[in-house]
Structures are given as structure tokens and as C-alpha cells.
Amino acid sequence: MTKTFPMIAKTLPGLEPVLEQELTALGANNIQIGRRMVSYEGDLKMLYKSNLYLRTALKVLRPIYEFDAEDIDILYTTLLNFDWSQWLTADMTFAVDAVVYSSTFKHSRYVVYKTKDAIVDYFREQTGGTKRPSVKLSNPQLIFHLHIAEQHVTLCLDSSGESLHKRGYRMEQDRAPINEVLAAGILLKAGWHGQCDLMDPFCGSGTFLVEAALIATGTPPGIYRESYPFERWPDFDSELCSEVYNDDSSEHSFDYHIYGSDLSPQAIAKAKR
Known part of the structure; x- marks a missing residue:
């Protein structure tokens, strides 16, 4: 049986219904419209098709862990206890970005910093301090995306990397081109x-x-x-x-x-x- 999992396609405000129609046409399941995003379910084939075929998606994210955190220390401890070895090895490079809508977590950069700490410290504990993955801002092997709405935290894998509006066909652009x-x-x-x-x-x-x-x-x-x-x-x-x-x-x-x-x-x- 093909394994299915949740996905999130991010988009521009006002384009959520169009993105929903695109996902329906692709054959996605359990489609739900949100704010600047549409959530849905599918398998690996749907993930690949989403990146290749969706015209109104900016990114396709794969949620892998959800929890609530009342403060930055709980955030760090919870992420430290996550099994990062499912996705990452000590020899790989990674990056983290975050979107935060919260009265508790007010600085997204600090959230990113503590998440990176948790990942590195996890591997230090696993390897006795001998090996750890490296943070790489340009073209890392894995990109983790953290979304925080008040105290609810969703950790995702970023399957798209650069925004999907960067199609790859543009050689050069005029001033202020439309997205x-x-x-x-x-x-x-x-x-x-x-x-x-x-x-x-x-x-x-x-x-x-x-x-x-x-x-x-x-x-x-x-x-x-x-x-x-x-x-x-x-x-x-x-x-x-x-x-x-x-x-x-x-x-x-x-x-x-x-x-x-x-x-x-x-x-x-x-x-x-």
C-alpha cells in the first residue's frame, strides 16, 4: 500500500481557491484551504507532481513533527528529543527557516538559532561529540521549515527550496517584473x-x-x-x-x-x- 502523508502548499493571498482547484485536478486528498496556504494529503508521487505542476504554489512543505511549546526552552528541549536521524546524518548540511505568528515567540531569528542548536546538540549527544551536521545557507542538503502559530509548532521539510515562482526559464528580467x-x-x-x-x-x-x-x-x-x-x-x-x-x-x-x-x-x- 502506498504511504500517504500531509503536505502544505504555500501561495500568495487571494490565490488559495485557485491552488485548491489545481490540487484537486492533480488528485490530492483531504484538501483544506488556509491562510496563504492549502493543506492536503498524498504520496511521494503527489509531492513530486506538486513541485513540478502547481502554477500557483510558492513552496511545498512536508510536516514531520507537531507539538506545543510555552517558551523557548521547551521548544529547544522538544526539538532536541526529536529523532533527527530519520532525515539527517552527521555528515550532511542543513538550513532552517521560520515563520512566526506568536505573542510568545517574537523573534523568528532566535527561533531559527535555537532550532539549529537543538539539531547540532542532538548529533553531538549521539556521536559523543565527535560529529555533527553543518549549517549551510547556500544550497544545503536539507531545509527545515518551522511554523509557529502562538504556541503550536509545526516542523516541516522544505521540498522546494527556492520559491517555485523561480521557474528556471527566465534569462533576465525588466524592472519590477510581476511574480x-x-x-x-x-x-x-x-x-x-x-x-x-x-x-x-x-x-x-x-x-x-x-x-x-x-x-x-x-x-x-x-x-x-x-x-x-x-x-x-x-x-x-x-x-x-x-x-x-x-x-x-x-x-x-x-x-x-x-x-x-x-x-x-x-x-x-x-x-x-
């Missing part, structure tokens, strides 16, 4: 599915044009990204991931045209590239 997730969300809310011509008369570096083309052809928005952090998880299934990546069943032809224009020749050149 790709927002552009895709606006197009989907407007009912765009490639059923007619589309024109953006102020196209800038072409975000609406490219996102519209991806939607119109059924091309997964994450297909151009080089890698994802979930590829370094201990339960990563390379064959299953390749199956998801190479599945072109959602792609189809587009029988109309997408037009863009702009007063700036430089913006047009960037859009073409």
Missing part, C-alpha cells in the same frame, strides 16, 4: 486555458506571455528547474521522480496566438530571450 505565481494565478482566475488569442499590450519582459503559453500547452511550470531539495531526502525515489518528470500526457497543441508589445525595446528583447 510568475501571481501572473499564472491571474490568468487562471480570468479563465485562461488557451481557448483563444491572448494579448498583453504592456508585456515588459514577458511573464504573462510565458505563463499563458505554459498553461495553453499544458507544460509543467517546474520543468525547467535544475533540481529540488526532495532529491536529497532519504526516501527519494528516483525512478518514480523520473516517471513524473517524463510524463508528457498533460501537454497538448495550442491553436491560437499570444501577442506582446511594449514601449521599451529593451523589454521586448528580454521577453524574446
Whole structure:
């Protein structure tokens, strides 16, 4: 039997219903809309599809531990007693980020600092002080995400790393480009599915044009990204991931045209590239 687990897809405010529709189309289970997020359940295949196919998700998180903490000392002690060896070894690198909405925990940086301490101290205890994983801010092997709502703490694995709005297709951008997730969300809310011509008369570096083309052809928005952090998880299934990546069943032809224009020749050149 395929193992399922909870997941959280983060998004921009106002795009939660669109993201819910996307997850329904992907086949996710137990979908619940929250604030700037949609929670759901699925298996590893759903996790891989979420990163590759969701147009309005910023990140896909996998909750692995939940508890309540009344103060920073309880937070540290509880995290120290967590079995980090399920996911991490003493030879790996990791990073921690945190989102905090709490009257108890007022400084997210201090929460991150104490979480890092708990992880390092756990491995020091396990190895007699001889080995410990290293904190690495740039391209770590594992990324842990801590969400605190008042006293409730949710520890997650970050499967996406860089925000999913960074599709991987952009060579360069014009000044103040629209976020790709927002552009895709606006197009989907407007009912765009490639059923007619589309024109953006102020196209800038072409975000609406490219996102519209991806939607119109059924091309997964994450297909151009080089890698994802979930590829370094201990339960990563390379064959299953390749199956998801190479599945072109959602792609189809587009029988109309997408037009863009702009007063700036430089913006047009960037859009073409």
C-alpha cells in the first residue's frame, strides 16, 4: 500500500481557491484551504507532481513533527528529543527557516538559532561529540521549515527550496517584473486555458506571455528547474521522480496566438530571450 502523508502548499493571498482547484485536478486528498496556504494529503508521487505542476504554489512543505511549546526552552528541549536521524546524518548540511505568528515567540531569528542548536546538540549527544551536521545557507542538503502559530509548532521539510515562482526559464528580467505565481494565478482566475488569442499590450519582459503559453500547452511550470531539495531526502525515489518528470500526457497543441508589445525595446528583447 502506498504511504500517504500531509503536505502544505504555500501561495500568495487571494490565490488559495485557485491552488485548491489545481490540487484537486492533480488528485490530492483531504484538501483544506488556509491562510496563504492549502493543506492536503498524498504520496511521494503527489509531492513530486506538486513541485513540478502547481502554477500557483510558492513552496511545498512536508510536516514531520507537531507539538506545543510555552517558551523557548521547551521548544529547544522538544526539538532536541526529536529523532533527527530519520532525515539527517552527521555528515550532511542543513538550513532552517521560520515563520512566526506568536505573542510568545517574537523573534523568528532566535527561533531559527535555537532550532539549529537543538539539531547540532542532538548529533553531538549521539556521536559523543565527535560529529555533527553543518549549517549551510547556500544550497544545503536539507531545509527545515518551522511554523509557529502562538504556541503550536509545526516542523516541516522544505521540498522546494527556492520559491517555485523561480521557474528556471527566465534569462533576465525588466524592472519590477510581476511574480510568475501571481501572473499564472491571474490568468487562471480570468479563465485562461488557451481557448483563444491572448494579448498583453504592456508585456515588459514577458511573464504573462510565458505563463499563458505554459498553461495553453499544458507544460509543467517546474520543468525547467535544475533540481529540488526532495532529491536529497532519504526516501527519494528516483525512478518514480523520473516517471513524473517524463510524463508528457498533460501537454497538448495550442491553436491560437499570444501577442506582446511594449514601449521599451529593451523589454521586448528580454521577453524574446
